[in-house]
Amino acid sequence: RMNHLSLSELCCLFCCPPCPSKIASKLAFLPPEPTYSLMCDDSGSRWTLHLSERADWQYSSREKEAIECFMTRTSRGNRIACMFVRCSPTARYGIRPENVIVYGQSIGTVPSVDLASRYESAAVILHSPLTSGMRVAFPDTKKTYCFDAFPNIDKISKVTSPVLVIHGTEDEVIDFSHGLALYERCQRPVEPLWVEGAGHNDVELYGQYLERLKQFVAHELVN
Numbered sequence: 001r002m003n004h005l006s007l008s009e010l011c012c013l014f015c016c017p018p019c020p021s022k023i024a025s026k027l028a029f030l031p032p033e034p035t036y037s038l039m040c041d042d043s044g045s046r047w048t049l050h051l052s053e054r055a056d057w058q059y060s061s062r063e064k065e066a067i068e069c070f071m072t073r074t075s076r077g078n079r080i081a082c083m084f085v086r087c088s089p090t091a092r093y094g095i096r097p098e099n100v101i102v103y104g105q106s107i108g109t110v111p112s113v114d115l116a117s118r119y120e121s122a123a124v125i126l127h128s129p130l131t132s133g134m135r136v137a138f139p140d141t142k143k144t145y146c147f148d149a150f151p152n153i154d155k156i157s158k159v160t161s162p163v164l165v166i167h168g169t170e171d172e173v174i175d176f177s178h179g180l181a182l183y184e185r186c187q188r189p190v191e192p193l194w195v196e197g198a199g200h201n202d203v204e205l206y207g208q209y210l211e212r213l214k215q216f217v218a219h220e221l222v223n
Contacts, residue, residue, distance in 0.1 A: 038069050038081055047071065049083070098122050101217070102161075104129070106174065106200065110150045117158035123221055124163045125213070128171060128200055131178045139175065152182060162188045164216050166209065168198025190220055 035055035038047050047069035051057055057064065068084045102124045104112025109129035116124045133150035134141045144151045156163070163186040167179030176194070183192050193212040195203050203209055 038071075047081075101125060101221075103127070106130070107150070110152060113152045113155050113159065116161055116163075117155040121161045123216070124159055124161050125166065125216075126163065126179070126182060127166045128168065128174055128203060129165065129179055129182050130174045131181050135178065136174055153185065156182050156185045157187060160187055162190050162221065164190050164212070165192040166195070166203060166212070167192070168195045168200065168203045170197055171200045173200035190216060 033054065035052050037050050037052070039050050040047050049064065049067050049069050051064075066085055070082055070084075071079060072082055073079050097120050100121045102112050102116050102121050104110070104125070105127035107130065109126045112124065112126065113129075115121075129152060130136050130150060131153035132141070132144050132148050134145055134148045135153070144154050163183075165179050165183040165186070167174075167176050169176045171179075179192070179194075183189050193208060195206050195208060198206055
């Protein structure tokens with residue numbers, strides 16, 4: 001046995017490696033009920049954000065109007081929804097990298113780490129991150145295979161921005177050890193937030209979550 005994998009499992013791994021979608025399915029979880037939707041006007045070109053009664057919107061309607069929604073397609077033809085928050089009535093994009101905080105949660109930490117490893121930003125926040133897809137699917141995996149599409153563990157050391165790692169100690173989807181391993185490999189780690197007793201989908205329900213974010217953004221980041 002190698003890395004606690006049987007011979008048959010090793011043969012399957014190398015002869016029929018899992019594609020990214022298979023790894024992603026291992027990370028799948030039931031998301032909470034959505035609190036917003038995107039509505040299109042009669043022209044089919046303008047989209048607006050509509051909040052449900054469950055939405056905990058703490059800002060004015062004027063601030064909501066600053067959220068610009070649109071649809072686009074990826075190079076593979078996939079249709080995705082995008083939201084852009086204007087910092088002022090006349091602002092559109094053109095935001096300097098040092099004013100951008102890259103935030104990723106769960107499998108969303110994969111594009112976040114990839115982006116931050118190639119471009120400078122004000123900071124990076126990794127919420128319930130994974131070290132790699134194979135390490136989630138096969139917890140005893142010790143190395144990153146060439147077909148692993150989610151190699152956060154190999155890219156995190158290339159991130160030169162301050163990194164805040166947040167993880168629940170009782171995460172049932174991505175083990176707490178993933179967050180700890182990434183934190184230990186950061187070039188510029190800040191004090192992490194290990195939320196005692198939190199799982200994968202409820203970290204933000206704990207009071208220390210917002211307190212740590214406020215402390216990090218308002219006091220620890222140098223403008």
